[in-house]
Amino acid sequence: MSQSSVKPVASLESLPTEIADTIYYSLTPSTLARLARVSKDIYAAVQSPLYRKPVLNSFRKLQLFARTLKGAETWDFRSGDAESKTVVHLTLLIEPAVEEARTGKPLIAVLLARLLRFIERYNPHITISIIISHSACDSQPVRSFESEVFPRVTTLILDLGEDPTLQSDSHSSGSGSRAHGSIVPIRPMRRPYSRPTPGHRCVPNAKFWTRFFNGSSFPHLQRLELHHRSWRGTSTPAYYNPAEPILFTTEDTLGLAKIERLVVNCVPEFNDSVLMAGLQHAPRLTDLHIEDCRVTYIALDKLLTHALPILHRLVLRIPRESPFARTAREGMNIRNSVEENPHLCPHFRKNGRNLKHIEFAAPFICRDLFLDGYEFKKLVDSGHPGSLQGDVNGNIVSGNLDIVLITGVVRHLRQNRETDSGTQKAACSESFEEDKQALEKERSLRTRRATIQKQKWTRKYNVLEGMCIDGDTYPELVALAEVEEDGIAWTLGHAPGNTVSTVLDGMTREARYEDEFPEDQRRRAAPSRRVREHDMNDSLSAV
Numbered sequence: 001m002s003q004s005s006v007k008p009v010a011s012l013e014s015l016p017t018e019i020a021d022t023i024y025y026s027l028t029p030s031t032l033a034r035l036a037r038v039s040k041d042i043y044a045a046v047q048s049p050l051y052r053k054p055v056l057n058s059f060r061k062l063q064l065f066a067r068t069l070k071g072a073e074t075w076d077f078r079s080g081d082a083e084s085k086t087v088v089h090l091t092l093l094i095e096p097a098v099e100e101a102r103t104g105k106p107l108i109a110v111l112l113a114r115l116l117r118f119i120e121r122y123n124p125h126i127t128i129s130i131i132i133s134h135s136a137c138d139s140q141p142v143r144s145f146e147s148e149v150f151p152r153v154t155t156l157i158l159d160l161g162e163d164p165t166l167q168s169d170s171h172s173s174g175s176g177s178r179a180h181g182s183i184v185p186i187r188p189m190r191r192p193y194s195r196p197t198p199g200h201r202c203v204p205n206a207k208f209w210t211r212f213f214n215g216s217s218f219p220h221l222q223r224l225e226l227h228h229r230s231w232r233g234t235s236t237p238a239y240y241n242p243a244e245p246i247l248f249t250t251e252d253t254l255g256l257a258k259i260e261r262l263v264v265n266c267v268p269e270f271n272d273s274v275l276m277a278g279l280q281h282a283p284r285l286t287d288l289h290i291e292d293c294r295v296t297y298i299a300l301d302k303l304l305t306h307a308l309p310i311l312h313r314l315v316l317r318i319p320r321e322s323p324f325a326r327t328a329r330e331g332m333n334i335r336n337s338v339e340e341n342p343h344l345c346p347h348f349r350k351n352g353r354n355l356k357h358i359e360f361a362a363p364f365i366c367r368d369l370f371l372d373g374y375e376f377k378k379l380v381d382s383g384h385p386g387s388l389q390g391d392v393n394g395n396i397v398s399g400n401l402d403i404v405l406i407t408g409v410v411r412h413l414r415q416n417r418e419t420d421s422g423t424q425k426a427a428c429s430e431s432f433e434e435d436k437q438a439l440e441k442e443r444s445l446r447t448r449r450a451t452i453q454k455q456k457w458t459r460k461y462n463v464l465e466g467m468c469i470d471g472d473t474y475p476e477l478v479a480l481a482e483v484e485e486d487g488i489a490w491t492l493g494h495a496p497g498n499t500v501s502t503v504l505d506g507m508t509r510e511a512r513y514e515d516e517f518p519e520d521q522r523r524r525a526a527p528s529r530r531v532r533e534h535d536m537n538d539s540l541s542a543v
């Protein structure tokens, strides 16, 4: 029986166009490319889905893609514009070291920008994500970003760092380079980094940031992620001055107005000045990650005051070795100190109520995440042992921590506070207006509960070393999470005890530390791994 004599029961070609299209749009680019080879009809049909969201993993492929667009060019005679296939979103992955190995020349920013502008001409509404990995901070194309325009790039993700094998070279020139003197040599990483300019130093500076923030190099940038890797040295480099202020001009930060998501991970170029600039000029920022960067507690105190009410997501990870965390804790434990000490915990309680996701890892954390002064006083009145710091009169209350007592008292306290304000309302609610207000309040509470359930709000707190105040304990934190708002998932980690408790709707479960906080686990791994994955910030702050 010859194949052509049998009519296939159903094939992609025989399906109505709309249905076939729905199928094509749901397929991955590689599947589409394979399908396109099956028949001429299918080839024609899959063209538009195939070109809508291409993912290209080299500059060469970007060139070919641009050439294809050029080949498919048609002219709109009325407007005189060239048209080609519709591209909705382009994802471009570049590894500068691989590019250089392939062509013998570094991939320079000019070429990249030119090609993106070429694609933009056909697709003025395209959005582009650029992901550059294994790049030195100051090598091409990253080095020359500020002298080019990259239109329609809405997402920029950079994996920056220095090639560990080149590190000693790059730091041996110039004065004050003793910083990396005592480093144990390690085997080179399998994937090479591009070569930094000799003498380049990763320190806070305006130039590093303006190319991302000025709005002229990346006029459409909404999401910026900087993941920096650096050598873990043993002492602060002599040239590094953490107090060095960075002065940004108005033009330097114009682009921040569009930024919605900012991730800075182990970036030695980041400091208080950059954080403050970000705070002042990024009104649309709702998703902020600051991980293992060198910022003071005074700056973080300001950040949490101003940003927490606006953000939807916050990840704040303070390095275990942070000297600022230590100083803040010391200040807090001086009895009846008159000094104002930056304390981060209370901010989360006061201003973090409406965030979908909070993650906070710090050397020291305490019950102020949950309790206000009034609640704590009531707890002590009911027999809570208090803390070793004592009360205002210096009386140290002591005894054993009673979890049942704590949860009972706090729950009772909060219910009464609610009904107190409720009965006050009721007492003088002759007016229809006030009834309406009470109803409105009830309704908004119900809406909030539904939103929390739907969006699955989460709170992750990780105690890296201990409690803010002497005598405080981690189990108390877990108990306090049990009496928090329903629907919010709490994860409380305690690195020294290697324990994690998860709490949801008053129910506590134990979890594995390495499952819940893998990033911290990695950081505590074998020293040789640590050399590669740890950031120089840590070494700086270790002094």
Ligand SMILES: [Zn+2]
Binding pocket: 137, 160, 161, 201, 202, 203, 228, 268, 269
């Ligand atoms: Zn750098």
Ligand SMILES: [Zn+2]
Binding pocket: 162, 171, 201, 202, 230, 231, 536
């Ligand atoms: Zn370095």
Ligand SMILES: [Zn+2]
Binding pocket: 343, 344, 345, 346, 364, 365, 366, 367, 368, 369, 468
């Ligand atoms: Zn605290």
